[in-house]
Every structure is written in structure tokens, then in C-alpha cells.
Amino acid sequence: MLATKADHVPSGPEWTHEVKWDGVRALAEVSPGGVGLWSRNLNQITTAWPDLLGFDLPSSDLLVDGEIIVLGERGTPDFRVLAERMHVRSARAAETLARRLPATYMVFDLLRLDGEDLTRLPLVERRARLTDLGLIGWAVPEAYDDGAMLLEATRQQGLEGVVSKRLSSPYRPGDRSPHWRKRAHRFRRSYVVGGWRPQEGTRDRLAALLVGEPTPDGLAYRGRVGSGISGRTSAMLAEAVSNLTRSTSPFDDIDGGVPRVDAVGTTWVDPVLVVDVDTHGLGYTRLRQPSYRGLRADLTPDDLPDQS
Template sequence: MRPMLATKGTHVPTGAEWSHEVKWDGVRILAEARGSDVRLYTRNGNDATVAWPELIRSEAAARDLAVDGEVIALNDRGIPDFRMLRDRMHLRRPADVARLALETPATFMVFDLLRLDGRDLTSLPLEERRALLTGLDLGGSAWQVPASYDDGAMLFDATLQQGLEGIVSKRRSSRYRPGERSREWLKFAHRHRHSYVIGGWRPQEGTSDRLAAVLVGEQTAEGLLYRGRVGSGIGGKVSAQLAELLAPLARADSPFSDEVPRVDALGTRWVEPRIVIDVDTHGVGYTRLRQPSYQGVRHDLVAEDL
């Protein structure tokens, strides 16, 4: 079975016919339990059971059921972060899986119930499926049932302030349609704009002087901490302007207080951390910026202002 998918929405719907949930930044998983056997599947139908051993030990395993949900893990700021799961997604060796399961424990946020005790529930309205799911009482296990809310605007604002990924709004009457992208489920992702300091730049591939991306950091009590590489939004004219600004600031070593990943550091031209730019990004509270987009130089700010 393939999961039902949400359509990107333009405005959060209102009214009693809609319920609203947190949009989790994780890995979409369908799970089946038959007695003591629990199997986990990706959205493409691949068996991912071996990658998540802590998720197959659940009170739900005693029932015959199928559920839909999102596997999440928290970063060091307590925010669900997909990148915390990347090292685990494709592991197959039991020793490696067990080690990372201890280092980065996962939680299965179950938001829909598709089968229970042999009964196919996909033709039932969402509201009835959710009531049955809540009745399973999964609290205390690695499977959790996140709350749903009546006030979408409130949830949208709350998740924005908390640095979460966004929300999903669902019609209470919606049937579960495997593999379909439906307008009865609408998703709303947050975008945030913040200021960061440039600590280096990378040339376009095949060139030595044409700026393609900048490496940015956040001013903290521990110094300038690396937050990622920004290339989106830097076109020809912007590239030339940034290159001119950064040329007099060249230095031999990294200005970041922490280690820059090798994939980002290789070929980077380091600069004194003087230039502040605004970056539009998907979500806050992450160690590295999510889907960052360059928005412009802040000529009214210096690094110390941050």
C-alpha cells in the first residue's frame, strides 16, 4: 500500500469540517502488525523494518493492524529534524543499526489507522479512523498518537513560533485513498527569514572566481557556529556583487568556531566574518539551515549586532 498524500495549500481552512495536525519533519512510514510480527514500509513500498528496531517493539504489535505515520528524531535543540535520520535510513547491518538506535532514538508519530483486527478502515471517514486510533492507547511506547486540533490558525502560529515544519489540515469526512494526492488533505510549510554572517564562499564548478554559494554562521556565545551553505537566490548579478564585497576580506583559515563538514569546506575561500545577509529558510531550530535562499545583504547590520 502507498500512503495518501497532501496537496500544498494556499490558506489554512476554517470550519468544523476540518481538523489540523503538526507537519512532522521525518520519514513517512506505513506499518503493519500481525500478532508479534511488525513490518515497516517506506512511501515507495520498500521494507524498512531492519532500520528501525526500536519501533517494532510496541504494544500495538499484539493487534492485527495497519497504520500510517512519520518516524522522527530530535536534534540537539529538541526539534524534529529529518537530517538526524539520514544516517539510519539505509542501514542494514544489525550492529550499525543498533548503535545508531541508541545514539539517535526514533519515535513513530502515528496519525492514521488503516486496518484493525482484520477490518479495512480506509473507507471510513477520518474522524472515525482517528477515534479508533486514539482508543488503541499507544502512550508509553515508541509509537505515539499526536494530537489533532480544531483551530488551524492557532496551530499554524504556534508551530511557526516553535520552529516546527508546518501543519496539515484534513477534512474530517475524508476517506483514505492510498497513493493519491488529495485536496482533502492540505499541507502548509513555514518559511523564516533571519540574518547570518558570511564566513566563506565557493566558486562555480569549473571556475575560480565566479561565486556560486556562501557559507554562513550564527553568532553565539561560543563564537561563529556554522549553519550551512546558501546558493539558491544567488544569480549572476548578485554573484558579482557578493564577490566584490568579499574580495578584501579574504583569509587563510576558517572563521567558524566549529568544524565545517568536509563536503562544504573543500574548495571554499574563507573570509573575515563581516558581511551580514538575510536568508529565507524552511524551519528554525535546526543545526543546519533547511532549503535556504539568499535574500540580500544587510548594510544596516554588522556581525556584532547579531
């Protein structure tokens, strides 16, 4: 069951609210043969997550829904770090990654228990029975009555957002339901321009910027921003960078530097321009779904705080 996008968090006693985790959705099925993990598209992903297996679970017949997360350096879920593990199919490689990047399974719904299909029950009953299981090794995240409070708390902590669920809702596998609503944050920060890339098939139409942020070690690469750049904006930015071309990257090799896929075809520029960018979440090494918002003629790189 999937949530629909919302522009606000619903209020009222008929709703409960959870943190929107920056992870990968997964079903876990416990049977006498062991534990199996399945993606949202029902592809088996058990091999990739050995650290989520082997716990003393309360039943040999159990089906739950949840989110797999991996914490980044700042102690918050980091999808870029998680992505290193998502597509691993080698058991040996998965064991190595599990030691370096341990995962947590955040279980938020109980669909079957001891042969009983619970999907027709209202969420409030499924949630109560999930809590009563006393899971060990897998986490059951808190649910909150006050959605507005949770939205502000997740914003301050740099988390992805909030999922609101109607307490009376059954679980309908595969459906995108209006009874589950997700409200993701957008964050705006200022970044330094270090390069630009042309539109595919052209040599001079500016289609994306490569941006970074100042750190004590230099300019750390944070990602490529293409959304929000078109038409007049592209022409304006092209003019702004026209006299700033340089032969080498201004980014230091912090956090791995600029990936080859971003570097090839890029025109490097002196890091003197500052732009505002909207993005999902904070605390990530790379911007998530960034969108260009404007050129900051009132700021220089020296005006930006060290955000490392």
C-alpha cells in the same frame, strides 16, 4: 496518501489540523509474524528502527500510517539528526544509534484493523478508531480544530508547519490529495558570511555562500546557501567579498565544523558581512532549504544575537 502544498491554512468545521513533523514517513504493519516498517516508496526499513518494535500492540493485524521523528538538542524534531539513522542496514549499528538517538513513531492514520480495510471510511471515523486503540510505545499526536492557532503555535515553537485534513476524506494510497494540505513555515534570520563557492565548471562566478552564527565559542557553521543567488545578485556579492579573502576557515569546529563536501573548493573570507536567509524551521544545526534574501549593510556580526 500525500498532502498538497498550500499558501494558507483552510478554516471551517470540515477540517482538522495536525503538526507537520520534521521526520520520515513510514507505514507500520503488524501481523502474527511481528512488525514491519515500510517507507513511502514501500521499501522495508524495519532494521533501521529497532526502538520502534517490541511494544504490546492491541492487535495482531494492524496497518497504520505515520511519521518517524528524532528529537534534537532543543527538544524539537531534527531531520539532520534523523538522517543519521535513516539509511542504516546493519542491525548492530541500528541498535547503537537507537540508544544514542531514540526515535518516536507519530501515528496519524489507521488503514486496517483485524482484517477490515478502513481506507474507504472518512478520516473522522478512522481517527476515532485510532484513538480508541490506546497504543503503547507509539504516539498518536493531537488534532486541532483551530488551524490558525496551530499555525502560529508551530511558528513560535520552530516546528515545520501544519497539515490540514478534510474530515470526510477517505485514504487513497499513493495519491497526492487536495483533501490533505500542508503549510510549511519559512523563517528569516541573519547570518555571517564565512566563505563562498563558485558555480560548477567556473572559478570565479559566485554561486553559494557559507554562513554561520555567533556563539560563545566562535562562529558556528550553519550551512551553504545557493538558492536565490543568480545574475546581478551573484555579481554584487562577488564584489562585496572580493577584498575579504583569507587562507583559513573562520568557522570554529562547533557541531562538527564545515563538512568536507562544503569545504572543498570554498574561498574563505573574513567574517564581517551579514546576510538574511529564509529557511524551513528553527532549532536545527544546519539550515534546511535555505534561500538568500539580501545583504544587510546595516548590520555587523556584533549586532547579531547569540542564537546558540
